[in-house]
Amino acid sequence: MPSAPTGRPRVDDRRVINGMVYKIRTGLPWRDLPDRYGPWQTVYTRFRRYALSGVFTQALQQIQAQADAAGDIDWLVQIDSTIVRAHQHAAATGRKGGCVDRNEPDDEALGRSRGGLTTKIHLACDGRGRPLALLITPGQRHDGVCAQPLLERIRVPRLGPGRPRCRPAHVIADKAYSSRGFRTYLRKRGIGHTIPEKADQQRHRRNCGRQGGRPPAFDRETYRRRNTVERCFSRLKHFRGIATRYDKTTASFEAAVSLASFLLWARSV
Template sequence: MINGMVYKIRTGVSWRDLPERYGPWKSVYTRFRRYAIDGVFTRALQQIQAQADAAGDIDWLVQIDSTIVRAHQHAAATGRKRGKHRTDEPDDHALGRSRGGLTAEIPLACDGRGRPLAVLLTPGQRHDGVCVRPLPGRIRVPRTGPGRPRCRPDHVIADKAYSSRGFRA
């Protein structure tokens, strides 16, 4: 099952096109969805980060950048009827409308070795400098033993989009 999840993420194939050697696609999808909802992937990442920090393997020279992901034209149409917008949508549903269509922006903070420390999902029409402000506050690497998690990098490297005074503060 795990190998099927990894294959799907790495190749980007649809769930229905998952090779049969990984089992029924619906079983792999159901397990993947359950793991995502239950926070299994988040806890696994935190454990990996804690072990890497305990071994002194995290380079606290943090790099921040973002990428734009285009959504399909029908991605935002579900749940809407006759022009009425849903008001119960969570804040982290981040489809934005820009000249290129429906987009989402994914800002990421990585350590000096390119391993993820924090990630956000924001609407694509927002400026990088605005949507990335909460990202450094999301960096939280737990300790393996007692002690508070490490939340502050030694240095931050970012491009010119993040050079505003508000971001530097």
């Protein structure tokens, strides 16, 4: 964890991190943190600092690198997304001129629907149901649009020399990701994929006759493993601060999901 070389005596890192985990686990406001975690201002300030500097993302990549070095990662990657309702406190940013932080989007990944404000978590997990990469978008963003940016976020460093591992061996996804552009992208990268074809795409291909080409390969036995990513979402939503979004900014909510993902990895290695 980063530390300041000068200043007041530093509050114990374990104590502060436990406060962050307790907040995400219960979903309570920062001001209501129990006294055993120290001043809530200290816990919040350090969480916000770590969120903006990407500390939790780096910690997640580090534990992934250790698992990859031990051959513990199943590179049969599954991708999917889930909708998260945003609490009314998440929309109260208090800024009228848009986002002042250039590292965060102006909409703060909050989308409007009939049910209210929503956020979508796009997730790529390995064959054992552990998060490899995540992407936060507004709730109305289509899954197929975010498939390529999500896969490009997979970056598992090497403990020794060498480039990070960025390419899955195989990708499993549902019909929402069935598009010619995404399949072409996977073929160019040499990534095998198991994605069912939509009914309208099947009709269009048959109507084109020989010009429609052959149907894409689809292995039903491999596709049955897609429930792994659903179980990963279920474990992440055991954290009430992730099942319902209370964070006002995208950086804070993404940091909360990254911290929860790190805990899932820590329990499995």
